[in-house]
Amino acid sequence: ITLKFIIIIIFNFFLFSVLIEKILRTVPEVGKIFLLIKAESEEAASERLKNEVINAELFKCIQQTYGECYHDFMLNKLVPVIGNISESNLGLEGDLATVIANEVDVIINSAASITFHERYDIAIDINTRGPAHIMTFAKKCKKVKVFVHVSTAYVNGKRQGRIMEKPFCMGDTIARELNFSNSKTETKLDVGKEIELAVKSKKALENDEDALKKMKELGLERARKHGWQDTYIFTKAMGEMLIDTMKENIPIVIIRPGIIESTYKEPFPGWIEGNRMLDLIVSYYGKGQLNGFVGDPSGIIDL
Template sequence: MENEKEIISQKSNNGIGIIEFFEGKNILVTGATGFLAKALIEKMLRTIPKINKIYILIRAKDKEAAFDRLKSEIIESKLFKCLEEMHGEYYKQFILSKLVGVVGNIYEPNLGMDIITSQQIAEEIDLIIDSAANTKFDERYDLALDTNVNGPYQLMMFAKKCEKLKLLMHYSTAYANGEREGIILEKPFTMGESITKEKITSISPFTEFPSLNAAKEMDLISKLKNITNNGLEQIVKDLGVERAKFYGWLDTYTFTKAIGEMLINNMRDEIPILILRPSTITSSYKEPFPGWIQGFRVIDPLIYLYGKGDLPGFLGDPNNLLDMIPVDMAVNATMAAIAKHGYLQIPQLNVYHLATSFVNPFSLHKLFDNCYEYFTSFPLPFVNSKGDKIEVNEMKYFDKLSEFSNYTMEVLSKQHRVQDLSDEKELLKIQMRLKRKMEFLNNFSKTYEPYSTYKGWFHNGNMKNLLEEMSEEERGSFEIDASKINWGDYFLEIHIPGLKKHVLEGKKVPT
């Protein structure tokens, strides 16, 4: 504790010392081609030109293929255009002097790297940033366990070989808190605990409930691999949902992310660990430019389906809070937290919620009110069976799937009504299309229901403390104060236009 006080005292005059901390560092990044990690890499390169090397773990068959992915998915990304403008003709020279693509796989021994490369990186790196994750809500249980549980296991095994390692930072999710309700604090998970166990023991302290064990969950999957069954894929999917619900989580994704946290805590020994739990990550608020986004994020299918007229109703509580954080604020908080705990190098585990519901709440009905305002002024180019443009109506909310389904079918049937009822072929075609669409929307709504009825909100005291410790200059360069966001302006002027520009234009999107 004396060492901690001394370091904090030294830093108090110039804030946390974010830029100074990252200078000269060698960093290993997993999941670097993903949305959040890519934005983090861009920010590090733009603000810390004296950073040494960033090793990027890339799934590829060989070094040439890894470099091709590094080039196409990172170096030539639109996200990096500000960095390119800064360096001009020397951009590629600069970026290639910093980024090193490494062939690997997060859930293999030595992270799938060859022996020579893994030894070299283990000797050089100061920081590990783990952003690799399988984020599909209803992924096959075996695939989710591979990335979200076995991945952290292999990462911790590798981290113990890194002699210079100052900190390991792991991205989880705020929704790893499962079915907890009310104010949810920034507490680590320990192996064996579960949300169901918490609920049961709070009512009846002496009631027995099975402990959650990562090894046992992996064993369940290994036994299934011997089964030859055409329906195996669905069986493995259903098993993930079943295990998640049994232990008190929303879905396979949040369940396996929580187990991954438990493994890291269980294996950390003397390694300083930082676990960051972002809520729903949305497009950039300001940096490197407003509205940048990569692919459909969690709320974006809702916005898109509503805008094209396919989602006139919603299964959920309109007053339920949505928790979102723009990607650049998540990046800034990441760098500030890494610097703070990287300086301290105390062998403990610290958890941060990168979330907004506690400091700047925003409800489901406000989201769709903003969407209604936007799409009535700037409709998406979709037409009905008669060639008329589809107009959106104000969203209606339901608490029963059957009522949602009946209403949605009624609206869609009116939109796509056949003019000539004697045209049986056209009538049958539209009926089949509507049937498929309703099956999709019903499954879609069931998938989102745990989030649209979520009864917890995430305390972010550690993020608030970071803000207080930052200097005025750092607060300007690394903005993390989410209480300043005007959500209405953000969605109308930044997020939805960004979604149209970076995701919808000229690309195939879910129908």
């Protein structure tokens, strides 16, 4: 088997701990997995790796396999790297960036601001410009085979019924697609101008005590104008557009998950961490403390 070098850009370890565990358990021959983490220091990044991965219950099958050598195995495979997708070159220092660019085969990005009503400038910076920075870095990677980008099912906005997966092309909007009122007279979505608007608005509101509120309102206004319900999914959709525009010869996989909950079978059934999304409902139902839940019987829940 060809040894692979993977860089995983982390937002939180809940989602990607499962992927890391799967890779290490089924393909232990993997070379290195570089974990790009936004952290204050190398010590902080290493501490997160230790607490959220190496010591996590999720990895107990691997721990049983390697026994006393478990920690050495994990530290040999996993390399925490301080970085930031909001910065050029992903915030990586020169020598380290060169090493990764020369070796990495696969790039997986899960970094995102998932606050629905985030400040427009912050959401743009992470969800839209971030993927563009990663694509720029990917083009420097001599061996890269694929770039996997984790988006969200909700970029489909106000589409209804059976929705076939298709990429967003630059300028696509849900409003024009669904023929919202006045949408035919509106210009196409210009991602560059949206980025410029966010930057200029942030600067104009620097000394405004209501800047936070106004920047959040701006994001919602822009999202709803183009057919998305909130700032999060709007900026994620624009991130997909930039990836599609910039990809050139790099193979791209865009994954659009819905709500992510516990493990089904692997590495063992029922693993879940923290209280997210529907976790509390699942927990209380399992304990017999919740007998029913108000909802539409014909509604579809994507879990």
